Amino acid sequence: MTGSDTLSRRAVLGGMTGAAAAAMLHTPAMAAVSLDLAKYRGKVVYVDFWASWCGPCKLSFPFMQQLAGRYPANDLAVITVNVDRQRAAADRFMQQVRSNLPVIYDAAGDLAQTWKVADMPTSLVFDRKGTMRFRHQGFFPGKVREYDGHIAQLVREG
Template sequence: MASLGAALFMTLSPVHAADVGQPLPVASVPGADGAPVTLYDGKAKLTYIDFWASWCGPCRESFPWMNQMQAKYGAQGLRIVAVNLDARRDDALAFLKEVPAKVTLAFDPKGGSAQRVGVRAMPSSVLLGPDGRVLMQHAGFRAEDEAALEARIAAALKAP
């Protein structure tokens, strides 16, 4: 499975990368029930979009952190969307049984959203402001990243 992930990212090229200051080049991705999940809904003050896969070790570490951030900042306007890129949804569902998600889930088995955003590592995240423009991109996830990512979210939520 890891080789599939490596092949996926070697063949992806950022067609319309999500550059800071620009609108996200993806509008929606199918949700758990098949209905579209709008990535920028115009209601949240901030939207944190995380691209992940079941074979990704750091993704296992990022989910508890995302759940914590959603619980801590959701009432202040943070919305988190986790976009799964597994080719087989069963792989994602098995992962989610072990590592539950308390965030909005979306599934993109063909990886088109990741390609348009310019994802090159797993997990990768994009933070959108209230206008839907990219405030930040982040590749990977380590425990050392948590404080800086949370500080960026907290500061953006305080901004007018």
């Protein structure tokens, strides 16, 4: 996790610590949409920010589908966050990539701004305690083994 991620977390959490902080970790009070990871407590969570106009995003969806299918639901949750301003574009994209992964629509970019997401796609990988452990900026097929390794490591940590 980078220093800027720590600052973002502090801003979101308002100085809370412990279980209260973990429950509120990803739900900025002022955001129009929220990403409440508290309901995924005890699971590794892979959150992917994407847009319909993003070529590498199209490459990442088969990887994420395989990832979601490889692990039991009690070990891993894969959540996608779309940043398109027009939901119709996002819906067309999801049909093209034939994905059934959950989507949070962030048309105003609130979540993307909270997590300082500038590159598409960007994936944030959280451990079972809700701590962001890995950040993948962009999607590179040559790095799939590395991405898989990050998930496997966190799942093994139990």
